[in-house]
Amino acid sequence: MIHFSSVNELLAFKSDLTKKADSSKTRIRICSTGCRAKGALKIRDAFHSEIKKQKAQIELVETGCQGLCAYAPVVSIDPLGIFYGKLSEKDIPMVVAQIAAQGAALNNHVYSEKGKFYPHLSEIPFFKSQKKIVLRNCGYIRPTSIADYINRNGYMAIAKALGEMKPTDVIDEVTKSGIRGRGGAGFPTGLKWKFANGYKSDTKYFICNGDEGDPGAFMDRAVLEGDPHSVIEGMLIGAYAIGATHGYIYVRAEYPIAVEYSTLAVKQAREMGLLGENIFGTGFSFDITIKQGAGAFVCGEETALIASIEGRRGMPKPRPPFPAESGLWGRPTVINNVETLASIPQIILDGGGAYAQLGTAGSKGTKVFALAGKINNTGLVEVPMGITLRQIIFDVGGGIPHGRTFKAVQMGGPSGGCLPAEHLDTSIDYESIKQAGAIMGSGGMIVLDERNCMVDIARYFLDFCQKESCGKCVPCRIGTKRMLELVTRFTQGKAETGDIEKLHALAESVRDSSLCGLGQTAPNPVISTLRYFRKEYETHLHDKFCPSGVCKGLFRYEIATEKCTGCTLCAKNCPVKAIAGEKKKPHTIDTIKCEVCGICVEKCRFNAIAPMPNKQLNQVKK
Amino acid sequence: MKPPTASQIKGVINGFAHNSASLVIPILQAIQEKFGYVPPESLKAISRHTGVGRNKIYGILTFYAQFTTIPRGKYIVKPCRGTACHVRGANNVINHIKSKLNIEDGQTTPDYKFSLETVACLGTCFLAPAMMVNQDYYGNLDEKRIDEALKECT
Numbered sequence: 001m002i003h004f005s006s007v008n009e010l011l012a013f014k015s016d017l018t019k020k021a022d023s024s025k026t027r028i029r030i031c032s033t034g035c036r037a038k039g040a041l042k043i044r045d046a047f048h049s050e051i052k053k054q055k056a057q058i059e060l061v062e063t064g065c066q067g068l069c070a071y072a073p074v075v076s077i078d079p080l081g082i083f084y085g086k087l088s089e090k091d092i093p094m095v096v097a098q099i100a101a102q103g104a105a106l107n108n109h110v111y112s113e114k115g116k117f118y119p120h121l122s123e124i125p126f127f128k129s130q131k132k133i134v135l136r137n138c139g140y141i142r143p144t145s146i147a148d149y150i151n152r153n154g155y156m157a158i159a160k161a162l163g164e165m166k167p168t169d170v171i172d173e174v175t176k177s178g179i180r181g182r183g184g185a186g187f188p189t190g191l192k193w194k195f196a197n198g199y200k201s202d203t204k205y206f207i208c209n210g211d212e213g214d215p216g217a218f219m220d221r222a223v224l225e226g227d228p229h230s231v232i233e234g235m236l237i238g239a240y241a242i243g244a245t246h247g248y249i250y251v252r253a254e255y256p257i258a259v260e261y262s263t264l265a266v267k268q269a270r271e272m273g274l275l276g277e278n279i280f281g282t283g284f285s286f287d288i289t290i291k292q293g294a295g296a297f298v299c300g301e302e303t304a305l306i307a308s309i310e311g312r313r314g315m316p317k318p319r320p321p322f323p324a325e326s327g328l329w330g331r332p333t334v335i336n337n338v339e340t341l342a343s344i345p346q347i348i349l350d351g352g353g354a355y356a357q358l359g360t361a362g363s364k365g366t367k368v369f370a371l372a373g374k375i376n377n378t379g380l381v382e383v384p385m386g387i388t389l390r391q392i393i394f395d396v397g398g399g400i401p402h403g404r405t406f407k408a409v410q411m412g413g414p415s416g417g418c419l420p421a422e423h424l425d426t427s428i429d430y431e432s433i434k435q436a437g438a439i440m441g442s443g444g445m446i447v448l449d450e451r452n453c454m455v456d457i458a459r460y461f462l463d464f465c466q467k468e469s470c471g472k473c474v475p476c477r478i479g480t481k482r483m484l485e486l487v488t489r490f491t492q493g494k495a496e497t498g499d500i501e502k503l504h505a506l507a508e509s510v511r512d513s514s515l516c517g518l519g520q521t522a523p524n525p526v527i528s529t530l531r532y533f534r535k536e537y538e539t540h541l542h543d544k545f546c547p548s549g550v551c552k553g554l555f556r557y558e559i560a561t562e563k564c565t566g567c568t569l570c571a572k573n574c575p576v577k578a579i580a581g582e583k584k585k586p587h588t589i590d591t592i593k594c595e596v597c598g599i600c601v602e603k604c605r606f607n608a609i610a611p612m613p614n615k616q617l618n619q620v621k622k
Numbered sequence: 623m624k625p626p627t628a629s630q631i632k633g634v635i636n637g638f639a640h641n642s643a644s645l646v647i648p649i650l651q652a653i654q655e656k657f658g659y660v661p662p663e664s665l666k667a668i669s670r671h672t673g674v675g676r677n678k679i680y681g682i683l684t685f686y687a688q689f690t691t692i693p694r695g696k697y698i699v700k701p702c703r704g705t706a707c708h709v710r711g712a713n714n715v716i717n718h719i720k721s722k723l724n725i726e727d728g729q730t731t732p733d734y735k736f737s738l739e740t741v742a743c744l745g746t747c748f749l750a751p752a753m754m755v756n757q758d759y760y761g762n763l764d765e766k767r768i769d770e771a772l773k774e775c776t
Contacts, residue, residue, distance in 0.1 A: 034748070037759030038759075069748030070748055213742065215705045216706050216743065217745070218745040253688055255745060294647055310643065311646040311647055312678075313682055372750060410705060444747075452709050457708075457709070467742075468742070
């Protein structure tokens with residue numbers, strides 16, 4: 001293994017790689033991280049044996065996430081530019097034969113939208129509006145290969161920083177880029193580094209926060225799984241800027257592949273002299289330890305994360321002092337999010353000015369979002385700041401499945417809020433989203449349709465925050481519990497007049513008086529749903545009715561006779577045989593038998609089954 | 623199920639440096655990895671090794687969701703209750719698993735074959751509703767797929 005003792009050796013190594021690289025060679029890039037959940041490893045093995053069998057000149061490359069997770073397992077084919085998804089083992093012989101013969105793409109595995117087929121990746125609407133900086137390597141390189149990373153300008157930014165720039169130059173460049181913390185709070189990264197640089201100390205620490213606890217977010221996971229070296233390089237640059245000698249990557253234990261690949265990447269970087277003592281012979285030393293989280297959401301908060309690394313219960317401390325002054329073991333410490341760090345090498349290479357060209361006045365660069373929920377193209381997208389929610393959800397995300405209507409988008413996880421349809425034209429930047437009542441957050445974006453009850457969503461997030469509250473401060477510990485009890489009353493039809501006002505008042509006091517971000521933002525889902533969907537709360541309160549058909553006991557299902565064609569699909573799928581009717585004649589639901597599981601509604605192709613208010617039945621069914 | 627012996631526990635702990643409070647969590651993780659749970663008897667040995675009080679270690683053990691002090695089954699069924707799964711019917715999934723295995727969240731079947739542990743988010747939102755059984759992911763779950771997944775566990 002080569003050990004770089006100067007920048008020139010790294011440059012020589014890279015030019016050697018570039019010479020050897022053959023871009024005309026046919027390669028199949030297969031996502032073998034996220035897509036594993038859909039059998040990507042079986043597909044990979046099938047490709048291996050089929051390529052051998054057909055004696056095809058094809059190289060198989062295992063990459064990280066390629067973004068379009070809805071089509072998992074996915075492969076991209078270079079240099080043909082074809083993108084295939086939803087593959088199964090039996091498809092592989094055909095696919096390999098097509099690639100080997102360079103024939104026409106197989107339409108049944110390519111992306112399709114509104115009846116149109118898109119065989120080439122560059123034409124797929126999902127990829128078109130994207131701009132990849134953080135995810136520049138994700139899905140292109142083998143995350144297990146440091147050479148692949150170096151070949152795509154990897155470690156060139158730290159070489160540049162160490163060779164040509166003073167720490168203050170690095171900070172200036174990052175400040176000029178305007179990048180703000182991608183973990184959610186949006187604090188300017190350059191400023192954070194400047195503070196930490198300003199404090200004198202024999203030891204300083206640099207931490208990567210990969211404790212991505214927000215339910216509905218998987219950006220950091222994808223970066224650590226797909227391009228771990230970019231995070232390490234970002235940390236190196238940051239450590240040089242503030243004068244840190246040791247770093248930690250704090251990653252969730254629930255992400256086994258991310259733990260495995262980042263551990264491997266640190267080992268490789270150390271072996272090649274990119275981590276450790278006297279890097280490139282410049283006298284700069286920095287090393288990284290991987291720390292696994294142990295399943296506590298609150299550890300995403302920086303002071304709690306520090307407590308966890310120190311080996312204590314992950315409980316937050318009041319700030320100031322901020323970690324930049326007194327952090328890990330009382331030393332100056334910078335904590336940056338995975339996505340922020342992955343952007344840093346590109347900022348140093350291209351200059352802060354180039355990065356600042358993207359985005360809006362107050363929010364620069366790109367942001368990665370995890371699209372999930374009731375949306376066609378679930379997956380990972382990276383878009384320039386300043387585009388609208390509508391563009392993300394409908395152009396990139398492909399809209400709402402089954403012809404249903406968009407109701408709201410939940411942004412920012414448990415600390416975020418729900419934005420309704422009238423805010424679809426909100427621009428993606430920290431201020432506009434906050435003003436609309438949600439937060440940028442780490443980038444989870446859950447799309448909801450008319451079959452999602454907003455009171456239930458508020459209850460869901462409160463339940464989450466209440467369980468994850470560390471219990472240190474009273475407003476969060478008891479306030480979220482009381483709020484949860486109140487919202488639960490709505491979902492059970494037990495709410496009383498005045499409860500909405502009570503809930504609102506309580507939400508405001510929890511927000512204003514909690515110690516850390518978890519408690520301060522826990523009421524957000526309630527505040528935002530009360531702001532935009534107050535009517536739903538009122539319907540639950542006064543009519544004891546859940547119009548979305550979610551809160552059990554507050555509705556019954558009814559088949560609209562004029563819409564029902566008597567196709568019998570609902571009756572066949574009903575697990576309790578509550579639906580009766582003759583073929584080609586409208587069916588009926590026996591409301592006593594019906595357990596309102598909703599399977600019939602999912603199956604009905606004519607939108608004939610809908611929730612109805614249900615006062616009398618409540619009494620019968622207790 | 624035979625609990626691990628004191629010397630087995632010591633064997634794991636001895637792999638770590640002495641007198642370092644920051645190693646409590648990694649030691650607990652190593653013990654759980656090895657035995658499937660953290661036997662309460664191991665607290666004394668960890669305390670001696672790290673110099674951290676047993677009460678503090680107990681506090682850490684019960685604070686983090688990852689740790690369990692009771693033995694678990696051969697297969698850990700982890701349905702996701704993340705947001706994306708929730709809006710796509712995670713409750714039905716969890717209820718079906720509960721009735722199928724006849725246990726509640728956090729419990730283990732009497733034959734120690736299955737444990738049920740719901741998790742806050744698996745980070746596989748594109749598969750919603752999803753679950754993990756040990757290290758394998760299962761997505762787009764409905765009752766049939768759950769039954770098939772559980773049947774694979776032998």
